[in-house]
Amino acid sequence: MKKFGLPVIAALAMSANLSFATDLVYTANQNDNTVSIINADDMTKVGDLKLGLPAGDAKIFSPLYNGQINVHGLSYSPERHELAVVSTVTNSVVFVDSQTGNVKRTVYVGRNPHEPRYNNGEVWVTVRGENHVAVVNPDNGEITRKIELSSGPGMVTFGNDGHYAYVSSSFNDDFWIVDTASKDIVKTLKMPSNFSPFLNTSPDGKEVWVGHKDNGHVTRINTKTMDIIETFETGKVSNHLTFANNKVYVTVGGENKINVYSYGTDKTKLLKTIKTETLPHGIWGSEDGKYVYYVNELSGTAQVIDTSNDSVIKKFEIGALPQALVFAKDATDNVDLVKENISKDVTFRGPRK
Numbered sequence: 001m002k003k004f005g006l007p008v009i010a011a012l013a014m015s016a017n018l019s020f021a022t023d024l025v026y027t028a029n030q031n032d033n034t035v036s037i038i039n040a041d042d043m044t045k046v047g048d049l050k051l052g053l054p055a056g057d058a059k060i061f062s063p064l065y066n067g068q069i070n071v072h073g074l075s076y077s078p079e080r081h082e083l084a085v086v087s088t089v090t091n092s093v094v095f096v097d098s099q100t101g102n103v104k105r106t107v108y109v110g111r112n113p114h115e116p117r118y119n120n121g122e123v124w125v126t127v128r129g130e131n132h133v134a135v136v137n138p139d140n141g142e143i144t145r146k147i148e149l150s151s152g153p154g155m156v157t158f159g160n161d162g163h164y165a166y167v168s169s170s171f172n173d174d175f176w177i178v179d180t181a182s183k184d185i186v187k188t189l190k191m192p193s194n195f196s197p198f199l200n201t202s203p204d205g206k207e208v209w210v211g212h213k214d215n216g217h218v219t220r221i222n223t224k225t226m227d228i229i230e231t232f233e234t235g236k237v238s239n240h241l242t243f244a245n246n247k248v249y250v251t252v253g254g255e256n257k258i259n260v261y262s263y264g265t266d267k268t269k270l271l272k273t274i275k276t277e278t279l280p281h282g283i284w285g286s287e288d289g290k291y292v293y294y295v296n297e298l299s300g301t302a303q304v305i306d307t308s309n310d311s312v313i314k315k316f317e318i319g320a321l322p323q324a325l326v327f328a329k330d331a332t333d334n335v336d337l338v339k340e341n342i343s344k345d346v347t348f349r350g351p352r353k
Helices: 006-019 335-342
Strands: 022-029 034-039 044-050 071-077 082-087 092-097 103-108 113-119 122-127 132-136 143-148 153-158 164-169 174-179 185-190 198-201 207-212 217-222 227-233 238-244 247-252 257-261 270-275 280-285 291-296 301-306 311-317 322-332
Touching: 022 071, 022 082, 022 280, 034 071, 034 335, 044 335, 082 113, 082 122, 082 322, 092 113, 113 153, 122 153, 132 153, 153 198, 164 198, 164 207, 198 238, 207 238, 217 238, 238 291, 247 280, 247 291, 257 280, 291 322, 301 322, 322 335
Parallel strands: 071 113, 071 322, 238 280, 280 322
Antiparallel strands: 022 034, 022 322, 034 044, 071 082, 082 092, 092 103, 113 122, 122 132, 132 143, 153 164, 164 174, 174 185, 198 207, 207 217, 217 227, 238 247, 247 257, 257 270, 280 291, 291 301, 301 311
16 A cells, blocks of 8 residues: 655645635625625525725724725635725725635735736736726735826736737727736727726637626627727626536616626627626626626615526525626635635724714
8 A cells, every 4th residue: 555645645635625625705795895705516605704994984084094985806825715805985995814714915916906907927007097007916915017098097907828918998999918927008999988987808718708787788799800800789788707507698788687698709798698697797607607696786785597498496695786797716625714714893093072
């Protein structure tokens, strides 16, 4: 019988634990400044991570207040077991250890940041109030680069190889393609919209889809040619979109529905419309594509779609005015520890008495 040393045994044990790690779903709740956490494996709510006081609390206007305001954007790194949370009013990115639920550090990146995204050991944060993308080293919180743009960027996504970043604008029709190594803009496209706050990359990396919230359309971009494939109408207040089970799901906030589309051909085809609660916003598919999770902004709920038949199978009560949602593969090995840590009372400073 072959004998193993302690380091090998420890490595095998770690590997075994990770293979049974729990997937989580996070929602960013803007009005009560929390992040709701859902156990994606057993479809139960874990709890709410408090990052600030609710919007109605007068202490948030104190010059001494140290909590977050307008918890809004999310990104998850499976390699780091880490969640990045953007708050738009306090100009911050909070880094959370997904294994424990504890806050690791807070980084201030500039006026009115919107969304973060991890790529090759960096976090790119669109800072739309200062017309730049802040590139952050998540290990120490240092801002290593500011990529200056002609207008405030809304969102960033990356190609599957990480070589190019795709950046939309929240203020004009510019769309920038950036070399992630040099941080140089290699091409600028023109969108049929002046407000494109969300975009996402297809699982095969061949396309980037850009949502235009102001005019209710989506544009598809070919990542090989860096050209527009098509722009098509999706509906009033089109918010976020995700890919799952060879389909695309687009939240249409102004019509309380999710449109389900085919993709990969020259012309996109509408396959189905799913009725939602009030103002669907953030949406993300599970790693295996079996489920899609989304939030309803004005209902304060999250719901789950079974992508095999596109039926809604579950609903959760979450925080107030949810915005972004993200699925986190193998987020933790200890859900009870996460629940314990996020349930602890958090004290935020207010006015001196």
